[in-house]
Amino acid sequence: MQSKKDRPLEALRKIILHEDELKLQQLEKELTALKEQIANKESLISSLDPIITDLLERKISYSKQEMAEALAPIMGDAIRHQIAEAKDDVVDALYPIIGKTIRKSVAEAMKKLVETVNQKIDQALRRSLFKKRIQSKITGVFTGELVLKDAMPFQIEQIFLIHKESGLLLSHVSSEQAGVTISQDLISAMLTAIRDFVSEAFKTDKDQELDEIQYGDSKILLEMGHYSYLAIVITGIESNQFRDDFHRLSRQIHNRYYKPLRQFDGDITQFGEMPKLLDRFLQRYDTKQAVKKPKKSKPYLLYLLLIILLICLIISGINRVPRYLVNRKIQNKVMAKIEAIPKLNNQNVKYRLSNGRLTISGTVNSVQQKEKVDSLVHTIEEIRSVDNRLKIRDLDAFSREVISQIRQQMSQSVNLRYLNPNFIVEDDQVIIEGKVPSLKTKRDLGYLVSEISGVNIVINNLEIHKKNEFSIESAKKFLSDYIIYFDVDSATIPDKENEKLDAIFNYVRGLENIKLVIKGYSDNLAEADYNLQLSEQRARSISDYLTAKGFPDQNVIVEFYGEENAIASNETEEGRAKNRRVEFDIVYPE
Numbered sequence: 001m002q003s004k005k006d007r008p009l010e011a012l013r014k015i016i017l018h019e020d021e022l023k024l025q026q027l028e029k030e031l032t033a034l035k036e037q038i039a040n041k042e043s044l045i046s047s048l049d050p051i052i053t054d055l056l057e058r059k060i061s062y063s064k065q066e067m068a069e070a071l072a073p074i075m076g077d078a079i080r081h082q083i084a085e086a087k088d089d090v091v092d093a094l095y096p097i098i099g100k101t102i103r104k105s106v107a108e109a110m111k112k113l114v115e116t117v118n119q120k121i122d123q124a125l126r127r128s129l130f131k132k133r134i135q136s137k138i139t140g141v142f143t144g145e146l147v148l149k150d151a152m153p154f155q156i157e158q159i160f161l162i163h164k165e166s167g168l169l170l171s172h173v174s175s176e177q178a179g180v181t182i183s184q185d186l187i188s189a190m191l192t193a194i195r196d197f198v199s200e201a202f203k204t205d206k207d208q209e210l211d212e213i214q215y216g217d218s219k220i221l222l223e224m225g226h227y228s229y230l231a232i233v234i235t236g237i238e239s240n241q242f243r244d245d246f247h248r249l250s251r252q253i254h255n256r257y258y259k260p261l262r263q264f265d266g267d268i269t270q271f272g273e274m275p276k277l278l279d280r281f282l283q284r285y286d287t288k289q290a291v292k293k294p295k296k297s298k299p300y301l302l303y304l305l306l307i308i309l310l311i312c313l314i315i316s317g318i319n320r321v322p323r324y325l326v327n328r329k330i331q332n333k334v335m336a337k338i339e340a341i342p343k344l345n346n347q348n349v350k351y352r353l354s355n356g357r358l359t360i361s362g363t364v365n366s367v368q369q370k371e372k373v374d375s376l377v378h379t380i381e382e383i384r385s386v387d388n389r390l391k392i393r394d395l396d397a398f399s400r401e402v403i404s405q406i407r408q409q410m411s412q413s414v415n416l417r418y419l420n421p422n423f424i425v426e427d428d429q430v431i432i433e434g435k436v437p438s439l440k441t442k443r444d445l446g447y448l449v450s451e452i453s454g455v456n457i458v459i460n461n462l463e464i465h466k467k468n469e470f471s472i473e474s475a476k477k478f479l480s481d482y483i484i485y486f487d488v489d490s491a492t493i494p495d496k497e498n499e500k501l502d503a504i505f506n507y508v509r510g511l512e513n514i515k516l517v518i519k520g521y522s523d524n525l526a527e528a529d530y531n532l533q534l535s536e537q538r539a540r541s542i543s544d545y546l547t548a549k550g551f552p553d554q555n556v557i558v559e560f561y562g563e564e565n566a567i568a569s570n571e572t573e574e575g576r577a578k579n580r581r582v583e584f585d586i587v588y589p590e
Helices: 006-039 041-062 064-085 087-139 143-151 184-201 240-256 258-262 274-284 287-291 300-339 367-377 397-411 439-450 472-480 495-508 528-549 573-579
Strands: 155-163 169-174 212-215 218-224 228-235 349-354 357-364 385-392 422-426 429-436 457-464 515-520 556-560 581-587
Touching (some): 228 240, 357 367, 397 439, 429 439, 515 528
Antiparallel strands (some): 155 169, 155 228, 422 429
16 A cells, blocks of 8 residues: 555656556567467468568579578588489489480581591592502402501500509600600509509409500500510501510510519619610501602503513422422432331321421331431431431330330349330230340340230340440430420429430440530520529539439530520420420540
């Protein structure tokens, strides 16, 4: 209850604050309405929509870059999500556009290619189509191929030799017309990366490698070696011969630098001669030589060439007829000599005569028959040299069993174990041929053979070797038939060669006043110094084998020549196997 004193104050307060109270009540009503509007989302959106739309239009109009940066993450995520959720819908939507784009692009590219090829072929045809047809008839190459080669001349631009494992560039050469704008080491690294990517991405077999890269008008051909690979950049159309030469170059590099490539530690100074080898290959296909056109010749030169060729054929025929008659006469003499050898089936012996050189091949029953054929044909005066390639006939099962028993019994006898006679088994009969040091040895061996099961008749044709009645020529001839072959990078005597060494020991141990020369050789797979050392080791292993059996060490001369004096080509494995050898010779001491 207010006192009388407070009433005037209350009246004064109402008079002063009445207007403010009315405003406060109005604000409370508006705040309440605003809260209700915010709580109602639909009403709020309808209220803000005109404002937000107007703000976005203004922002896009005046700040496009800022809006793009702000919306890019949101839009990107939204597009990726939409593509992941509805791939088929996206493909269906884009297919008409992409399909038309690809078809148009391919059509334009093919059109440009056809126009370019047509222009080059037209230029080549205008030069001399008639000449190309004549050249095609002479060389056997299709006219179209000659025209294309003329229209698109072949050129080597770069040659790279790259180490296969490390990807390091070992050597590089380029033609005068080619220009290198980036580091050659970077190029080798890129090629190695591309090769590894293709091998890993497409899961190719171990033996399959990337062999060609096409870019523009140029190609990169890759030739894989065991420890390195060659990359060659070319333009134009290469010939089949070029592919063969490229492969041969890779083999040549592998054979010559086999050891440095296998043991490569990053030092490329050991490949100092490599650029000369690559440059010689590049010069063979030099662009200047390739585009150089021969001088035009008159048509009558072709007829003159044909006339000269016809004259040469006539002269050759005149020379060949007398030579044929002479060769026929010599062949009749050879046939008569061979037919005179007893127990020799002359149908198994073949011979060929060329320029006085007689080559004999086929099979005989024994070493003695082989030597008999050789000695008889040497008596024919018209024959200058003889290449005796006769082989000893394979034995049947019974013969092999009889000879095996004889050899086994001989190995148990101290006096007979080093002998190497020849045994000819015919039914129940055994013929013994060869040389022995004494009459007692001849008798002991004959008695041993007669004790073998299944042998009823023994014909002992063994000759007693007489000391001091020795022919150096016959010994040389005997030893020339015995060559010991070795495995790759080895100086160990293979077990299959022991029989040959026993025969050599048995032959030379009874000779007096002679020196046995042992000559070692190798192939060319490694470096020359290593090959020389390996050939010495092979010769000394043979020397140790013979001296261990009892041949005097002072009567042995060891010689070694490495990869020199090859008797076959080192380009093939078969040829290299023949060069990994030890040969024998015999000389009088000084």
